[in-house]
Amino acid sequence: xxxxxxxxxxxxxxxxxxxxxxxxxxxxxxxxxxxxxxxxxxxxxxxxxxxxxxxxxxxxxxxxxxxxxxxxxxxxxxxxxxxxxxxxxxxxxxxxxxxxxxxxxxxxxxxxxxxxxxxxxxxxxxxxxxxxxxxxxxxxxxxxxxxxxxxxxxxxxxxxxxxxxxxxxxxxxxxxxxxxxxxxxxxxxxxxxxxxxxxxxxxxxxxxxxxxxxxxxxxxxxxxxxxxxxxxxxxxxxxxxxxxxxxxxxxxxxxxxxxxxxxxxxxxxxxxxxxxxxxxxxx
Ligand code: HEM
Numbered sequence: 001x002x003x004x005x006x007x008x009x010x011x012x013x014x015x016x017x018x019x020x021x022x023x024x025x026x027x028x029x030x031x032x033x034x035x036x037x038x039x040x041x042x043x044x045x046x047x048x049x050x051x052x053x054x055x056x057x058x059x060x061x062x063x064x065x066x067x068x069x070x071x072x073x074x075x076x077x078x079x080x081x082x083x084x085x086x087x088x089x090x091x092x093x094x095x096x097x098x099x100x101x102x103x104x105x106x107x108x109x110x111x112x113x114x115x116x117x118x119x120x121x122x123x124x125x126x127x128x129x130x131x132x133x134x135x136x137x138x139x140x141x142x143x144x145x146x147x148x149x150x151x152x153x154x155x156x157x158x159x160x161x162x163x164x165x166x167x168x169x170x171x172x173x174x175x176x177x178x179x180x181x182x183x184x185x186x187x188x189x190x191x192x193x194x195x196x197x198x199x200x201x202x203x204x205x206x207x208x209x210x211x212x213x214x215x216x217x218x219x220x221x222x223x224x225x226x227x228x229x230x231x232x233x234x235x236x237x238x239x240x241x242x243x244x245x246x247x248x249x250x251x252x253x254x255x256x257x258x259x260x261x262x263x264x265x266x267x268x269x270x271x272x273x274x275x276x277x278x279x280x281x282x283x
Contacts, residue, residue: 001020001022002020003019003020003023004016004018004019004020004216005017005018005019005020009208009209010208011208013208013209015208015209015211015212016209016212016213016215016216017212017215017216018215018216018219019215019216019219019220019223021096021097023219023220023223024093024096024097024223024226026223027223027224027226027227028226028227028230030227031226031227031229031230031231031234032230034227034230034231034234035230035231035234038234042238049261050158051158051159051160051161051263052157052158052159052160052161054160054161054263054264054265059264060255060259060264063255063258063259063264063269064255065254065255066252066253066254066255067252067253067254067255067257067258067269068251068252068269068270069164069247069251069252069253070247070248070251071129071251072251073124073128074124074129075248075249075251077117077120077121077124078248079248080113080117081114081117081118081121083113084110084111084113084114084117085114085225085229086229087106087107087110088107088110088111088114088183088222088225089222089225089226089229091103091104091106091107091110092107092222093222093226104194105196108187108191108194108196111183111184111187111188111191112198114180114183114184115184115187115188118180118184130164133163133164133165133267134165134169134170134173135170136167136170136171137163139160139163139266140163140166140167140170141167142159143159143160143167144167146158146159147159160263160266161261161262161263161266162261162262162263162266162267163262163263163266163267164262164266164267172228172231172232175224175228176228178221179221179224179225179228180221182217182218182220182221183218183221183222183225186214186215186217186218186221187218189205189206189214190214190215190218192205193211236248243257
């Protein structure tokens with residue numbers, strides 16, 4: 001049982017054409033398995049999160065009751081991207097599991113909306129948000145090591161509180177970024193294989209082997225998104241994460257939650273509700 005479907009081209013060459021569609025179910029089961037194991041771990045085994053005391057005591061009186069987390073622009077980006085992503089998943093995979101409909105036009109239009117929103121996000125995050133807040137730093141790696149040692153019952157110091165994003169969120173953002181760039185780059189080329197009103201169809205733009213590899217990369221990154229989206233939604237609805245999810249709707253989180261999980265020295269908050277940098281970024 002191969003991971004890729006092959007066919008013989010008119011030139012007699014063996015070429016890849018798609019991923020094997022059973023991978024859809026592998027991705028669904030992987031996502032569901034992760035959330036069942038994680039939920040059981042959290043319910044029966046996980047201990048209360050503990051952090052080393054930060055230096056913020058006595059210096060937080062100036063903080064507002066609601067801490068700005070995501071600007072309106074970042075929130076609009078997040079929800080446009082979420083809507084286009086769900087449309088892409090539904091239009092791509094329902095027909096593959098037996099629900100037939102004319103999916104291609106809905107799919108590439110949602111793909112264009114995702115592409116535009118990602119281009120916008122790159123500019124917005126590079127010039128208007130705190131660009132480095134979503135990339136792992138040295139403290140994240142040191143704390144990840146401490147957390148791993150403590151998980152296995154080995155002696156280790158307490159980790160620091162998080163910056164704006166914990167390491168797990170940063171790694172998730174990295175996985176979404178890589179898969180997102182893969183579906184966008186291949187998807188735009190694949191639009192030359194179908195009829196759109198944007199440019200003339202040209203199925204001869206690439207050879208059969210290149211087209212095949214492109215469909216396969218699009219498919220692998222696409223099924224990867226099934227697992228990524230399942231885990232993302234699962235974390236969004238977990239009770240202890242609801243204040244963060246609410247932040248993506250209303251833009252702010254409570255001062256108590258901020259001080260419990262975040263280190264003001266690592267995530268400096270700009271109290272102005274309209275400030276882009278303190279209230280930055282939508283992941
Ligand atoms: C999460 C995002 C996406 C997922 C899950 C996804 C999934 C898929 C899948 C599974 C296919 C069928 C591939 C095959 O037959 O081997 C497909 C085809 C296609 N996708 Fe996507 N895709 C995504 C994003 C995009 C984007 C961003 C674009 C455009 C910019 C795009 C444009 C296309 C086009 C044009 C086709 C070809 C349709 C055809 O040849 O019949 N997709 N997509």
